[in-house]
Amino acid sequence: MAGDIPMENFLILSAILFGIGFYGVLARRSAILILVAVELMLAAVTINMVAFAAYLDPERFTGVIFAIFVITVAAAEVGLALGIVLRLFRDRQTAMVDEASDLKW
């Protein structure tokens, strides 16, 4: 279905998406927005793996299997991370990660 689109297109798309996600993780203060950025990075990785599976490994498509696992783990991760954020918010009335800086020198 992808036809003649070169694989590099998908890879570069994924690289750009990954860079944007990385920027979000580093630049954001809100824990939930950091989580959003992490989801972007995971999506980038998934695109990469699916592209590899479709182009390089058409018989076994292990990349697709991996993508399924990534989605599963990402769902678990979001649930757990939101639990932590809620706990943080209840204890400190904030969801800004840089305001929880007790563990310093």
Next chain:
Amino acid sequence: MGMEHVWLLPAIPAVLFALMGLFNGLVPRRGDFIVILGMAVVVVLSFLVLLDFQGSFRDGHFAPGDSNLYSFSWVEIDTGVVDDLLLIEFSTFVDGITVLMLAVVSIVTLMVMIYSVGYMRGEVRYGWYFAVLSGFGAAMLMLVVSGNLLLLYLSWEAVGLASYLLIGFYWERQTAAEAAKKAFITTRIGDVGLLIGIILLWRGAGSFDIQEIIHFAEGGGYGETYLTVTMLMLFAGAAGKSAQFPFHVWLPDAMEGPTPVSALIHAATMVVAGVYLVARMMPVFDVALVARDVVLYIGLTTAALGATLGLVTSDIKRVLAYSTVSQLGFMFVALGVGSVTAAMFHLFTHAFFKSLLFLGSGSVIHATEEQVVETLGGLRRKMPATTTLFVIGSLALAGIVPLAGFWSKDEILLVLQDGAGFGPFVILAATAALTAIYTTRLVLLTFFGEPKDQAAYDHAHESPAVMILPMALLALLAVIAGFVALDPVGRALGFTGGIGEVVFTQGHEGHAFKLDATIAIGATVSALAGIVLGFIYWSGTAERAVRARQWSPEFHDLLVNRYYIDHLYQFTIDRVVLGLATVVAYFDRWVVNETGVDGSAQGISFAGYRLKFFQTGRIPNYALAMAIGVIVLALVAVGRT
């Protein structure tokens, strides 16, 4: 169970040591019965090994010294020194000497374990005691079955460790802790020699295998001086372990341990490891005759020294300890004239009667909580069984016909007369008579006469059956063990002949036992004379002995102070060793500690004080640092492709 499975013998108690040492709290009775059962299995197995040995020996399939029975490659190192490969094998080896040692070690260990059930009842660390006893058994069995000097050295140190643990068993007591240290360090001095000797032997032969070393030595592979030095080093190890002059000082102090331990380790098994080592290496000593002569004269000195000190010591266990030192001297004398047979025979008989004597003394101590002979006396009325058994052991030690000690001591005197001439013979014969005297003294002061300390006497009682029974068994062996020297007895037991035709120097022919009438009669007469002398001096209230003390107070002082040998050692340690230690300590404090250790620590501390502000506590900062790392790694990875 053939001889090739002989490695099982040390393996069983070793496993029990590990299990019981850790988990004795989980089993009923702290696991004493498990350890004893394990050792009983070992006794059975050692007899199976004996049967197999008999069979192959009789059929002529097996000539001692042919090959190792069981081996696997343990360490292989490409050294580039000898044949480009250092091969260390875990190998076992069985010949007459091994079989004899297996029997002695397993039987005495079992007896002592059973005895300990009564003796150690209610003690703290009861389970640990049995575990260590099992560990000792494992190490000792390993020592006698190993066909490889490195493995032998390993077990050698392991028995030393077990000895240390058991001497210091009552470590709450200052003297016991000190005695344990003294024993360990003194034997360790000898062990250094042993290690050097082993390395020197390996350097020549390129192998740790005992048989290969013997072949190499017999082929003249070592230089004469080289070999002499090497064998003297080896003998230093043997002398340290077997408490020979000048290393004898640790053994009397080792009596701080529980008495069954003294019977096992410091009378029957570990202290004869040195004798075993020299006997095992005898073909090499036969090449280095100077070293063999040193063995002879050291043995002679020790025999006389131990016997004289046994005369004046008042602690019942220490008397037995000096007696052990002296008897070990006898064995080394036999080795010094090249007779493995006589030495191993005496080792065999001595193991039984001396452990019997120690267990008897343990019975006395158990009953009276007193171990100074001057406060004992008259115990025969309270403890008839112990008295009888102790007297049997004493007669065997004194060398009265037909008990075990007579046969083996006779053999030693005989080979000494043949091998070393008149002077040494006279000294050893006199020592034998002295043996009879101090033995008589010990028996008289302890069990006969009148009680000197009424409280201790009133407290005394006969020991329980679990203690008497192993003693009775050992007494039986002390009576009959000597007969194995006789050809008919040996044949009846399934051997080709008496002990002389089974246990002998590897590579030599066995010889039949001969009884020289002159020596036999002379020895018996002198032993009897010793006993009579003992009676004259120490019977009743022993006033004649007290008078003899005034006859030459200087000599008495010399003996009481143990020839001032301990004082000399103490002086050396105080002045030389501690002086050197002061210098080293100064260097350590100012150069190593202040500059090196503290300096670097302070540097790190300062750096930490400065660098800690990198820890902002803010997760985004950490993420940024990680991101920079990712970028760098990515650049490196891209740059390389």
Next chain:
Amino acid sequence: MIERLPLPAPLAALLRRAFYPEGSFRLPLPAQLDRVIIYGGLVAGAVLTPILLVLIVLLVINVLTAPELVFWLASAVIIGGALGAVLLKNIVHAALSLVMTLLGVAAIFLLLGSEFLALVQILVYGGGVTVLLLFGLMLTNATDDPIVSDGAQKPFAFLIGIGLAGILSVALVDQVWGAPTASMVPFRELGKRLFLDFGAPFEIASLVLVIALIGAIAIARRDRPEDTEDAAMGDGA
């Protein structure tokens, strides 16, 4: 709410019917969410429609093939959504912008022949994960004050984001992959492979999911009521 939006009356009525059907249960999401969705949709449509038009023109004059058109469109959605997710100041807007990206990723999966994965992506991400994120925002009272400032290290983050994307692109293009065409992932084969070859990992993944969710509950739940009551009584006394 919808009445107050400056929209033509028929459209307002339509939206009203869509969002507030009579007697239906309404999620306790803040009212402004409606506005966000509506405005966001309008903005996205306004941006994407010209792009779509241009692409269609290109398709018609045979510069692009149909798959290429889908790819570029999806890329535009993904990149645009991602930029929105990391740049928008309003938390709720950013989270919703993520949905756009994830839907674009689903389109890419379709393009790569993995219908199953596309479905999973829409169901799990577009549905579950996004709703979860919005719940998180709501429960942390972020919707009361939805504007947050970014961290002080934003310039560094910018450099690193650009740099990483650049390095990865260079590395990926540098490599000769030798795989000109993609092929479909057959649905049936995927099932076999997932449940036969990867059966054990699959089961373990399900365990991980359960454990993570139980853990999340354990972490996030309120302290036990008896504890708080005790504390309250202690305060009262």
